[in-house]
Amino acid sequence: MTDLVQNPVDLVARFCRAVRQDPDRIAVRGTDGELSFAELDQHSAVLAGALTARGVGVGDLVGVSLKRGVRLVVSLLAVWRAGAGYVPLDPQYPSERLEFMAGDAGIRILLAEPARQSASTGVEVLDPATAAGERVEVPVAGPLDTAYVIYTSGSTGRPKGVQVGRGAVADLVAALETAGVYAPAPRVVGWNASVSFDASVQQWVRVCRGDTVVVLDEDQRTDPVQLRGVLDAHRVQDLDLTPSHWELLRGCLLERGQDRPVPRLFMGGEPVPERTWHEIAQATADGLIEAVNLYGPTECTVDAVTAWITGDGPHIGHPLPGTRAYVLADDLRPLVAAGEEGELYLAGPGLARGYVNRSALTAERFVADPFAADGERMYRTGDRVRRRDDGTLDFLGRVDRQVKVRGYRIELVEVEAAVASHALVTTAVVTDCRDPALGSQLVAYHLGDESLTADELRAHCAAVLPEFMVPSVFVAVDAVPLTVNGKVDWAALPAPDVAPADAEIVEPCSVVEKLIAEVWANVLGRDRISADDNFFALGGHSLVALRVIGRIKRELGVTLRTKEVYQHPELRELAAFVEARLTPASDIS
Structure with a gap:
């Protein structure tokens, strides 16, 4: 040394x-x-x-x-x-x-x-x-x-x-x-x-x-x-x-x-x-x-x-x-x-x-x-x-409930506290899951008033947590499953479903709406996208948003910033914002 x-x-x-x-x-x-x-x-x-x-x-x-x-x-x-x-x-x-x-x-x-x-x-x-x-x-x-x-x-x-x-x-x-x-x-x-x-x-x-x-x-x-x-x-x-x-x-x-x-x-x-x-x-x-x-x-x-x-x-x-x-x-x-x-x-x-x-x-x-x-x-x-035999170290995972999402260290207990702080939530548990298209995602399971929507909970969490700590998916449950020892039975929680099969699809209409829907489906790993879908409600995050921005730039010549995707998270809203930025000479046929 x-x-x-x-x-x-x-x-x-x-x-x-x-x-x-x-x-x-x-x-x-x-x-x-x-x-x-x-x-x-x-x-x-x-x-x-x-x-x-x-x-x-x-x-x-x-x-x-x-x-x-x-x-x-x-x-x-x-x-x-x-x-x-x-x-x-x-x-x-x-x-x-x-x-x-x-x-x-x-x-x-x-x-x-x-x-x-x-x-x-x-x-x-x-x-x-x-x-x-x-x-x-x-x-x-x-x-x-x-x-x-x-x-x-x-x-x-x-x-x-x-x-x-x-x-x-x-x-x-x-x-x-x-x-x-x-x-x-x-x-x-x-x-x-x-x-x-x-x-x-x-x-x-x-x-x-x-x-x-x-x-x-x-x-x-x-x-x-x-x-x-x-x-x-x-x-x-x-x-x-x-x-x-x-x-x-x-x-x-x-x-x-x-x-x-x-x-x-x-x-x-x-x-x-x-x-x-x-x-x-x-x-x-x-x-x-x-x-x-x-x-x-x-x-x-x-x-x-x-x-x-x-x-x-x-x-x-x-x-x-x-x-x-x-x-x-x-x-x-x-x-x-x-x-x-x-x-x-x-x-x-x-x-x-x-x-x-x-x-x-x-x-x-x-x-x-x-x-x-x-x-x-x-x-x-x-x-x-x-x-290993040569002394190098293999990383195997955690011994506690700390996770990494896009490089950020997150204590799931802190996210649970944010979700549970909503007046209409009585209990909340949060875990992470691996999405093939989106990487690590946080999923929040919550009990409480049935009138509470995922969008309302997402907005509540965004007001108190950094963007990378806001759950991508919110799942309402009737009860939190427990093991015989009284601990959360994580394996028994329902699988997160960000796009229910019976959800009503509002078909994208304009050329720009259809293009953005195609891009979203590709980057989010979804079969179909509705015109009233919210990018972040479907699991999107800042790095995925950049792939959307790049495609819009290549296809339409419109340059967007990440914060503008955040400001217009609904597909129809984002399409209208992009259309307003198009030049008369733009070819969107």
Whole structure:
């Protein structure tokens, strides 16, 4: 193990070193402009001064609620330069959820655009574009001081904030460098993940080691044509994505091109399906791409175990340098023989500090490491794994009711609490199922007033949950089946049916309605589509919506945004919206 992993350098110090080494190199690009390392240094230092002037310092938390772009990188770096930690507050989240997160974290300063108002009282909104301050010296922040707090789904019905120290983030970067996942020389990196998703950390912090970060906006990251254009224009070499996102972008990422750099893909967030693994492994053998599978819970600072995607079948690989991985039985007995299955525990410098204001939960999940010196902890992941003969780890599933949907970690208990909070619902249980066309879907079974419709429940959940946590299917039941032990009998729940056979079909009429119905039937895996069908009631989600958008663009020349599909979810409404955008010369015959 190198000295860098044993004693990683704070990333703000590494950024300052990168500025001195190559001040004119482009540090960050976005649709809102670009900054050299010298310019990013100046902008972030001035904003850090503005935060310092308002009393922000080591140990404080600053909320960040900004669109994807250069200003977001400036703001995150400025928070660190002020000695504080950042808390991402996605402006697309429901206001009630944002208010809870801000209050739970004790935020009093929010970096946001002028139009953004904080729902919490006593929070000052500071516009990073106009905030002025004196350039200040970087305060001395230790490895245990907070770098960020990212909120994940919680098993109590409320999100929980994972608090990660600066030393853990520095260790992550050093370990990925030592393992060869990050190339030694500076690269051009595409920032793809939402800042509210922990995968974003190992993307944007690349600027601290001298890499150029290209911030992809929502259209660029989800439209294969636009993404290919950005990758080519800026010669992007590294790109993070989930396996679900790969399915959308695989065509453009596998294109051969003269003088194009071979992209290195960082796959994470959810298990890589066997078919996807073999496809990527073959593309790697053909020299089209390189790809690494990254595994790690938020509580272990993004990545803890890695594997290059080559050879036979999916696996998660070996621990990063400095990380200790234990496969343990229920009594914490080590399982060392190949083929033995147990729960994965992780230890090392990458462990988070714990959960904000949740000391009991922190003590439950971060337990004493009996295999190390006194005082060291290990994190109970809740993931079932087994070792192969060569020591690599296979991921087998969960030991609890946590699931992954499109890369997002979801506690089903939190979704159940949201469904059950409707005044007309008496009981709710939620599970996940695999749809051949749509991937993992959440299904909510509910008891209560028979007059309650699925659309009403969906709207209720959308008001309190992020989009990725809203169930795709709502099923009314007369009773929740129980086992002899009084637990939910999941196997006895009725199979979800999003398109009942006896449902009345309103035939699409116009050419555009018929085209959209054909596209929906294809992407949603349905035999027939009614003109009054709701895209999301049929199980559609943001990634599937992008396939609809692409087809409409190809067939009609009309460019839609994902949010416009959300605004017009009914087929007839969406068709009318598209028809209004058609030019007189458009051929829709």
